Amino acid sequence: MEYISKVQRNDEGEIISFQTSSGRIISYRKALLETKDGLLNGANIDSNQNGIATLVNDDENDRYFSYYPSIF
Structure with a gap:
């Protein structure tokens, strides 16, 4: 199963896309949908x-992917 390996942030520090372990780059929304679908x-x-759905890391020490490398 794939997992998130890198992140891309905008100028405000918000995550806008992810790179998966297989190398796919997916939008934040696509990552939400794929997480929901398992x-x-x-x-x-x-x-x-x-009440807005947000994606969080399973690692309690890095809930918001703060320590993940950048895609670019």
């Missing part, structure tokens, strides 16, 4: 204070 390992869906 196709991505190591991530979960959580809701923020406004």
Whole structure:
């Protein structure tokens, strides 16, 4: 099963896309959908204070993929 290996952030530091272990680059929304469908390992869906679905890392020490390398 694939897992998230790298992230791409915009100028505001928000994640906009991910690279998977197989080398695919997918949008944040696609990553949410694939996580929901059980196709991505190591991530979960959580809701923020406004009830919006967000992607979080299974690693409690790095919930927001802060230590993941950049795609570019």
